[in-house]
Amino acid sequence: MDKLEDLKERLQGFADARDWDQFHSPKNLSMALSVEVSELVECFQWLTEEQSKCLTPQQRQAVIDEMADVQVYLLRLATKLDVNLLEAVEQKMQINAAKYPADLVRGSAKKYTDYKQNADQKCDQVSDKKA
Incomplete structure (x- = not known):
């Protein structure tokens, strides 16, 4: 035990x-x-x-x-x-x-949803550039 x-x-x-x-x-x-x-x-x-x-x-x-x-x-x-x-x-x-992947969040105290939102925004920006 x-x-x-x-x-x-x-x-x-x-x-x-x-x-x-x-x-x-x-x-x-x-x-x-x-x-x-x-x-x-x-x-x-x-x-x-x-x-x-x-x-x-x-x-x-x-x-x-x-x-x-x-x-x-x-x-x-x-x-x-x-x-x-x-x-x-x-x-x-x-x-x-x-x-919270270490390479993404190192040194930051943001909540995980902030990272997801930022990643989504980057994807949207890439999509906008392609359009």
């Missing part, structure tokens, strides 16, 4: 020992996950870009704690929906590689 599956089982045991599983519906877990992500964002809310890269030990610990909370709720949600997160990430990486 891999470490992620072991962690999922330990979290399930933690919830079971406290009779919390009854509250851990996918809806509730996704809402709790959203709250924890917001708390992670709050750690960086008023920092500059540079400050966000140079956290104090106290700030760093707060970020670590919130990241752990995010992971806990994500793993609980994966358990409830019987999702293998490692497989899901592998599949998503393949999808993203197709959406």
Whole structure:
């Protein structure tokens, strides 16, 4: 068994020992996950870009704690929906590689639909020139 599956089982045991599983519906877990992500964002809310890269030990610990909370709720949600997160990430990486070819998107933060639109416009321009 891999470490992620072991962690999922330990979290399930933690919830079971406290009779919390009854509250851990996918809806509730996704809402709790959203709250924890917001708390992670709050750690960086008023920092500059540079400050966000140079956290104090106290700030760093707060970020670590919130990241752990995010992971806990994500793993609980994966358990409830019987999702293998490692497989899901592998599949998503393949999808993203197709959406964002490195030679096309290097150094840009645009959304993939912007690249498609630009490619369509180039095709239209080529068609216009031929007409």
